[in-house]
Amino acid sequence: MNWFDAILKVKGFPIEQAQKHLNYIQSIPEEEYESFLEKQKQAILKYHLQHTPFYQEHTARHKINRWEDVPILTKTDLQRPLKERLSTAYTTRNVYINKTSGSSGHPFVFAKDKFCHAMTWAIIFNRFGWFGLDFNTSLQARFYGIPLEKMGYYKERIKDKFANRYRFPIFDLNEEKLAEFLAKFYSKAFDYINGYTSSIELFAKYLAKKNIVLKKVCPSLKVCIVTSEMLFPETKQLLENQFGVPVVNEYGASELDLIAFQNQESQWVLNTETLYIEIVDENGAILPPGQEGRIIVSSLFNKAHPFIRYDLGDIGVLSPKSNAKKAYLERLVGRTNDIARLPSGKVVPGLTFYYVTKSIIEDDTNVKEFVIQQTHPDTFEITYAAVADISIEKQNQIKQAVEKYLEKGLRLNLKRVKFLKRKKSGKLKQFESLV
Known part of the structure; x- marks a missing residue:
């Protein structure tokens, strides 16, 4: 049974509808894609200008004649109760709610309408599919944190079971623990590794010390996907050497979507299906591809909560090879507060x-x-x-x-x-x- 799809449906997320809409977006010809993005940008802007008091207040002092006039939204702007930020059609009872990790120094609670959240999962399914992975059938070796209190711990373990993943807790990574991790790869047919770069790197160093290539231990392993922390070239080489599979770098934000995902050619492909991504200078002026600046992202489908020209707090560079449909992140420099x-x-x-x-x-x-x-x-x-x-x-x-x-x-x-x-x-x- 497709447990993952079933869980999304039970929670009210229309995953089938989202996947069909994603297929439609991806079928739009390249020469028509800029027009599609423009219509979607204007539609979501108009929606929140009409239906979201918080956003009306945010834009009140600005005369908006063109997209560049739309004021940039910062995390500081969002430091107020969630109820005050939702559009009038939504309440805390009919949206998906989560909170950011606070790595930027500005943690906050956010919301997505259920179709928007389903689109997020549709994008994730699509990108992981590039490497032959299926969330319903592929077994994940998950290198993530886990709540240490009993209730939270068992809740995550149950979620892991239904999501077809085995979690390796990463708070204590001594050699005895890493040896236990390795033992699991002998006994379980993992399809992929997913998790925080630094923890996965420690595991790879342990394998190097033992002169072990993980693919030989676990032949079913296809790929390693790292996220949330910087991946340096030397670290990527270490992981590929010790795992014996490709290493893919994922870049995302919980309040938005998967932002960029490396393809088989190691190009960082930007998500142009559900997001509109810009690079701006310190004064908010849009920069051309090839120039370094602040990463500004607009969520094209979130009607519950405005994320329009949202300053993510990261610095990056768009590739000059980019166009409206096929855009690439050339470099992710780091966070503005780093x-x-x-x-x-x-x-x-x-x-x-x-x-x-x-x-x-x-x-x-x-x-x-x-x-x-x-x-x-x-x-x-x-x-x-x-x-x-x-x-x-x-x-x-x-x-x-x-x-x-x-x-x-x-x-x-x-x-x-x-x-x-x-x-x-x-x-x-x-x-x-x-x-």
């Missing part, structure tokens, strides 16, 4: 600092993983999980690399712990500025 402001006035993406350090630290097989915090403009604290301290030689190499790629005069404090603490969701924030 920047390091240095004493000289220089501003760099925080993950640049992380990446420079990573290239040296990971040569030391003693270090399992690490995170970096900027505690003062000139001070960075590197907390790393390891059984022994990083050698003085390695510490000097890190300092030299930081001077070379960032600037001189920065202070580094290294702190060793047995394991790194993760958020309740299980995510690991690689870089964070407290300045």
Whole structure:
């Protein structure tokens, strides 16, 4: 039985209708697609201008003659009760409700109407299908967090059973636990791995240490899909080497949809079916493909809650090869709040600092993983999980690399712990500025 489809239907999400509509959208010829997007953009804008008091208030001071005049919506704008943000046709009883993880520093509760949420699942089914995966039949090895209180724990385990997935809790990733993870791959015919990059990377490092290729242990394995955290080229290579299958990078936002998904050619294909994606500068002016800026997303089908020209809090670059129907994300730089402001006035993406350090630290097989915090403009604290301290030689190499790629005069404090603490969701924030 198609349990996953059945569960969606029982919950009131019209998945069959959504899949038919997605098929229709994908059948629109390329030369007509820009017209389709324009009509959909104007339709959702008109809907919320007419039916959503919150959005009427948000746009009241703006004269809107063209799309570019529509004011950008930020997460700060949404820091008010959900009931105040819903359109008049919806209540908290007839919508899908969830909350963001808060990784941006602005967690909030959001809503989608049920057709919109069904479209989200239709997109996910479509993209995973590129790699021969079916949510109703493909067994998932799920590297995610799980509630630790008894009720929440068993609720997630029951959901996992019906969703055809086995969850590997990621809050304690010592070698004994990783050995238990590996044992499951001997006994279960997993089709794919899905979860947070940092946790899956730890598992791959364990396999490398044991000189094991997972595909040989679990021949049914087809692909590994990582999400929610940055995937560096070296990490992708490690995962592909140790898993023996392609590694796919997924980029999404719970309040929106799947935003981008890598295809078989490793191109980051943007979701142009249910979203409209723009790149803008710091003043909100639209940038052409190839230029780096803030990622602004409009949900084309959510009538319950407006996400129109919504600033996701991420920085990226569209590929110059993009057109209205076939658009590609060339690069995802990171979050706007993940920047390091240095004493000289220089501003760099925080993950640049992380990446420079990573290239040296990971040569030391003693270090399992690490995170970096900027505690003062000139001070960075590197907390790393390891059984022994990083050698003085390695510490000097890190300092030299930081001077070379960032600037001189920065202070580094290294702190060793047995394991790194993760958020309740299980995510690991690689870089964070407290300045």
